[in-house]
Amino acid sequence: MLGFVPFALVLGAQAAEKGFSVIEVPLMTGLNFGGGSEFAAVELWTSPPHILLIVAITFLVNSRHLLMGATLAPLLRHLPRRKALMALFFMCDESWAMALADAKKAGGKLSLGYFFGVAFGLYVSWVVFTTIGAFAGPLLGDITRYGFDMAFPAVFLVMLAGMWKGPNAALPWLVSLVAAGAVHIVIPGAWYVPAGALSGVLSAFLLARNQ
Known part of the structure; x- marks a missing residue:
């Protein structure tokens, strides 16, 4: 939750500038709850x-949630549809990763209380601090000069370290990185985001077929 604070403030401030x-701002962050797509939007x-x-x-950036939801599906089958859909709404990268790690420790059983405790805490933190960023951003000016924007990639680097399973499994990450970097250099705008997402998913699919 604390890790959400810096880049939530940055997003709120950038949205206020636009x-x-x-x-x-809280309507956007509360109804969508996908930080990467909100920064792109x-x-x-x-x-x-x-x-x-x-x-x-937004669809392309959030398309990773299709795969994330698929990995959670076996752990949610015993739940009523209403609870399963609510769990998927509050799912984000961090709550997904933590819930899977907790389920692995518990022998493949998802603790709904643990999941909602993590997910709802992150949700409230995100909505509250993006709102504060929208309010305080115009007063503080460019808050990225304090280095707050570094929190966003830092969180994902920690997540990637936790999911590391060796260089072969990480090959789609490299493909996604190279594709996104190349498109960012060559094509202006945010097209590097879908380029990285699609190339990573495609490479993962092709590698899975070969194996």
């Missing part, structure tokens, strides 16, 4: 906004 109100935001482009980028 004209989002203090009410609109804010970066692409114009007046008037290119809705189809933002929707497409």
